[in-house]
Structure formats: structure tokens, C-alpha cells
């Protein structure tokens with residue numbers, strides 16, 4: 001199994017790049033694991049407290065479960081990937097059966113911060129977009145889709161998102177084998193990654 005890690009700051013376009021990559025590939029040959037599925041279970045907290053959680057710090061992620069799942073998939077066994085709710089700020093009780101495939105893409109802001117996870121990746125990719133571009137995209141998404149208002153999103157950006165990005169996420173760019181500039185849609189870079197995957201799929 002070829003494991004590809006795709007990191008980059010919030011709103012840089014990781015999910016979009018992953019969807020562009022897998023769109024034209026045969027279904028079932030490439031699996032996707034999202035870091036969002038592995039946020040810690042916060043069921044013991046009230047929604048109010050969960051909304052105050054710093055979701056941009058590496059400690060907000062259950063890396064042990066992610067590692068266990070990647071090991072299982074590598075060994076050829078299926079796993080139950082948790083389903084996350086951004087409105088509830090918590091893991092739901094649902095899971096998605098995720099089966100081993102020739103290529104597995106793991107995407108998330110913090111996935112290159114953890115050395116054990118990082119070392120499981122055959123190819124490490126960092127998607128870059130300027131911070132103003134990312135903030136604009138994030139504002140639109142949080143207000144339209146994730147249940148936050150403008151002031152709450154800006155406050156989160158100043159208190160957690162920006163400082164955590166500078167302290168933990170941006171420095172992981174140095175681990176990347178490939179950096180994809182994504183201020184604008186980057187079809188050339190997507191084609192290159194797709195070519196690498198197609199070679200593996202043989």
C-alpha cells in the first residue's frame with residue numbers, strides 16, 4: 001500500500017486537491033482518511049465547552065487511533081473510521097467502513113506534526129495558500145456551513161488558528177516531498193500526483 005500524507009493550513013485546499021486527485025481514478029482503488037475523523041472524543045464536555053476547544057493544537061488529535069488504523073489497513077484489514085460532526089464539535093456514533101486499498105491518502109492540518117504518523121507516509125505533500133486567502137475561505141466556510149458567526153470565526157482565528165498554524169503547521173512544510181501552490185486551482189500539480197498514483201495502480 002502506498003500511503004500519501006497531504007497537510008497544509010486550514011482552507012489551503014487539501015480536501016479540494018484530494019477530490020481532484022481521486023475524481024478521475026478508478027473507484028475503490030484509492031482510499032481517503034481525514035484527520036478530522038480522529039479528533040479526540042469530547043462527549044464528556046458540554047457543547048459550549050467543546051466549542052471553546054483548541055482544535056488546531058496537535059493534542060486535539062487521537063494520533064494513537066489514527067496510527068492503529070493505518071497499521072491495520074497496511075496489514076490488509078478494514079477499519080471503522082469515526083465520523084466527525086463540525087456542528088456538534090464531536091465524533092458521532094457513526095463510523096464508515098474503510099477498506100485497505102493500493103493507495104491511501106491521509107489529509108489534515110496536523111498530520112505531519114506527529115513523527116510516528118509522518119514516518120508511515122511514502123509521499124508527504126504540503127498544500128500552500130497565503131494566509132489571507134485561507135482566512136477568506138475559512139470565514140465563508142465557518143459561517144455558511146459550520147455554525148459560527150463572523151466575529152466568532154475571527155476571534156478563533158486570532159486566538160487559536162493563526163498561532164497554532166505558525167507554531168505547529170507551517171513548520172511541517174520542511175518535511176514535504178512536494179509543495180503544491182494553491183492560491184489558484186493548480187491542475188498541473190494535481191496531474192503530477194495523479195500520475196504517481198496511476199503508476200502505483202499499474
Ligand SMILES: Nc1ncnc2c1ncn2[C@@H]1O[C@H](COP(=O)(O)OP(=O)(O)O)[C@@H](O)[C@H]1O
Nearest residue numbers: 009010011012013014015016137182183184185
Ligand atoms: N485553489 C482554490 N481557489 C479558490 N478556492 C479554493 C481553492 N481551493 C479550495 N478552495 C475553496 O476553499 C474552501 C476550502 O477548501 P478545502 O479544500 O475545504 O480546504 P481545506 O481542506 O484545506 O480546509 C472551499 O470552499 C474550496 O472550494
Ligand SMILES: O=c1ccn([C@@H]2O[C@H](COP(=O)(O)O)[C@@H](O)[C@H]2O)c(=O)[nH]1
Nearest residue numbers: 009010011055056086089090108109161
Ligand atoms: O469541531 C471542530 C473541529 C475542527 N475545526 C477546525 O477545522 C480545521 C481543520 O479542518 P480543515 O478542513 O483542514 O480546515 C481546524 O482549523 C479547526 O479549527 C472546527 O472548526 N470545528
